[in-house]
Amino acid sequence: MPLTSVSRQQLSKYLNDFLNVNQFKDYAPNGLQVEGTDSIKTIVTGVTACQDLIDQAAALNADAILVHHGFFWKNEPEVLTGMKYKRIKSLMTHDMNLFGYHLPLDAHQTLGNNAELAKELGIVDVEVSADIPQNLLWQGKFPQPLTVEQVTALLADKLNRIPLHIGQKNDVISSLAWCTGGAQDYIDHAATLGVDAFISGEVSERTFHCAMEQNIHYFAAGHHATEQFGIKALGEHLAKEFGLQHHFIDIVNPV
Known part of the structure; x- marks a missing residue:
């Protein structure tokens, strides 16, 4: 053309x-x-x-x-x-x-940051959480359950950055929620969805306790990277x- x-x-x-x-x-x-x-x-x-x-x-x-x-x-x-x-x-x-x-x-449904991150990670059954304004929190599943090490390797491969992981190392992860960038405080709502893990860009001191006390894995994968x-x-x-x-x-x- x-x-x-x-x-x-x-x-x-x-x-x-x-x-x-x-x-x-x-x-x-x-x-x-x-x-x-x-x-x-x-x-x-x-x-x-x-x-x-x-x-x-x-x-x-x-x-x-x-x-x-x-x-x-x-x-x-x-x-x-x-x-x-x-x-x-x-x-x-x-x-x-x-x-x-x-x-x-x-928030864009087809080529926004959340939509594109889902494509990169191969997430299926994607939907937007209706409880968070402006379509900013998304959820879905991996095609098959992954170990923490496999999720970490997947993020590192797709984002060219090793993520920080918070949670038990021996768990298996199937369902997850995500919001790119500086959205670490959505972890509390992600926990109410019953998903195994939450992915965002940044991390705060309080994020560690929120993840551990609500039994949800957190991956801080980088604001720029996500x-x-x-x-x-x-x-x-x-x-x-x-x-x-x-x-x-x-x-x-x-x-």
Whole structure:
């Protein structure tokens, strides 16, 4: 398929509709965050709009960057100084658009972070927990029961990161719940679902006690690692939909 272009306005509207952004109450604005060129042919996707991602996108002459973690989070300083100034200056200097999609990308039913993680891990009988708002907690099963060591190896293989495991080493795991990123506190609700394990990105001191006292395994698989697949899938989707050139850039992040 020959490469074509899409206008900034057309791409923005398509993404906002496709990801149902109006249905979400979020911690940052979803959609176009920094305006650049009107004609978009080349897009770069990445997990977080850090300086390294912006620099690499500029080297590729990208017209737009799409990320899961963008700018303008609640409670962050509003002034454009220091690191924030340098990032936004780089975008504007190279006339690059920045689009950010946070919770809408976590929750999307077909190519969101939770959906893509399930595909990577081979989880079946997937469903969304109705008790958690905005479709953020998912549950399902492995095709066959796995040992703790097998689940750890599976996560390490798919995410390129050895997860932290909390729980008894000699148990077998069949059912599980998950929510990518910094969702460790959903472990309490996961325990009420009766699943064997819960997977998320980060871990807190309290998570250890919550897991042990409620007899549920917890795998902290990395915030970045668990959220690398949704934004990549979104970029691939847009490339096919509009005939755009797409580059996914994975900036190494051990957290």
